[in-house]
Amino acid sequence: MKKSFITTTLATAAIAATALATVATSGAQAAGQSAGNAGLDRAVAAARAHGSAFGLDNDQALQSKSFATDPDGTSHARFNRTFKGLPVVGGDLVVHTDKAGGWKGADAASHAVRVASTTPTVAAASAAQTAARTAGFTVRTSTPTLAVYALNGPARLVWKTQVDGVGAHREPAGKVVFVDARSGHVVDGWATEINDAGTGNSLYLGTVTVQTTASGGQWQMVDATRGGARTEDGNNGATTSTTGTLFSDADNVWGTGSNSNRQTAAVDADFGVGATWDFYKNTFGRNGIKNDGKGARSLVHVGNNWVNASWSDTCFCMRYGDGDGVSYGPLVSLDVAGHEMTHGVTSATAGLTYARESGGLNESTSDVMGTMVEFTANTTGDPGDYLIGERFALGGAKPLRYMDQPSKDGASADCWSKRVGTLDVHYSSGVGNHAFYLLSEGSGTKTINGVAYNSPTCNGSTVTGIGHDAAAAIWYRALTTYWTSSTNYAGARAGMLSAASDLYGAGSAQYAATAATWSAVGVS
The missing domain is CATH 3.10.170.10 (Elastase; domain 1)
Structure with missing residues (x-):
């Protein structure tokens, strides 16, 4: 008897609603009631009052994900969204309020989340099999649950199907596949096991202190x-x-x-x-x-x-x-x-979807902060640079990625174009990596910690950098305050401009450099 590696879990709307502890029929107000936080209460009230700005209605509820307050009292409440008890993929948003709870706006991954019916006509087992066929690796389990998909195009009822298994090199492999619960067609999907291919007394850093x-x-x-x-x-x-x-x-x-x-x-x-x-x-x-x-x-x-x-x-x-x-x-x-x-x-935080441009931005964010770890650790064995993976390259092998001119790896994109979203996320990350380098160091030739760089711009402009510390501060604030799961490179630019304005002022050199940098990589 052949053993099946596909398991199915049928989740009705009622079951899903039971699992969502912060959801109640009173809609968005439930998040505030469960949180017991005055600032969050005000954010929920503002969201309800201004729900038309991002498509909120009485069939939807908000689940609090995080809440942050700036020194001036401005608050940023991040929510996930449900529709009739079902989680909404791409329903996440950030609500911004002043210290008195006044509305300052919202950044939403999507606006239209309504579907005509939450009753599937495609069986869970069928969706599990469809998802498994698209995985591209050896499947061990394929587990569907009902959701509303609202990332691209009109909202639709889907089986959100988590597929897990092993890849060609026995690495962990995972993918979430969205199967239309009415037609059975695959709507979207992306990797959930994030593998970054490339190739004491430490191996690379000499003698270091470790906490034991x-x-x-x-x-x-x-x-x-x-x-x-x-x-x-x-x-x-x-x-x-x-x-x-x-x-x-x-x-x-x-x-x-x-x-x-x-x-x-x-x-x-x-x-x-x-x-x-x-x-x-x-x-x-x-x-x-x-x-x-x-x-x-x-x-x-x-x-x-x-x-x-x-x-x-x-x-x-x-x-x-x-x-x-x-x-x-x-x-x-x-x-x-x-x-x-x-x-x-x-x-x-932002939960950047690991596909298309948001996936490239996800990878770029990891390269950016990994680079900052090198600079801030300030070790002699691995001083800060704008190369990724250079320290474990042997025998003249190249680093995995170059931030000053990403195309030097033979596959990454230096500049934004309509095809960027079709690239593997490790290569579409080049646009973000290039932007971070330019914002930090500027264009042209430069030698930093013994490494020579020569960063061109895509529009022929000359960019003056603001230093990697300021660039990282703007990037991090955009990630945690403005970006959502669907943020693409245009959205990354907008979020970083908002972040630069928050941190340094809309008339600052840092704000102007952020705008110039994104234009220099083709995002305007």
């Missing part, structure tokens, strides 16, 4: 100062594994600087996680990936000859391959740690 925890006469690689983040040995097991063996040591001296010692790569990964945590904490006041003080897990020595690293929301963990030993060594460099953890930050 004493337990039972041993020391464990658990960082109690950073939310209990822990580093484990993946034992070269399957790249789908979510747990490994916690590293422990008798004398609290870790690694030898050589990859022949399994602790060595763990030192790099552990230090990178700490450096990323500190960057977000010290720069933006963010307390961990989800801003809840909880640390993630890192698994090193994952797979065999795996030239990859990945972030998974499901296990709240990072996995690092050992590379192929020829062109690339273990992928435990600082910029990779910062990159992967930032995927978690993006998921917890």
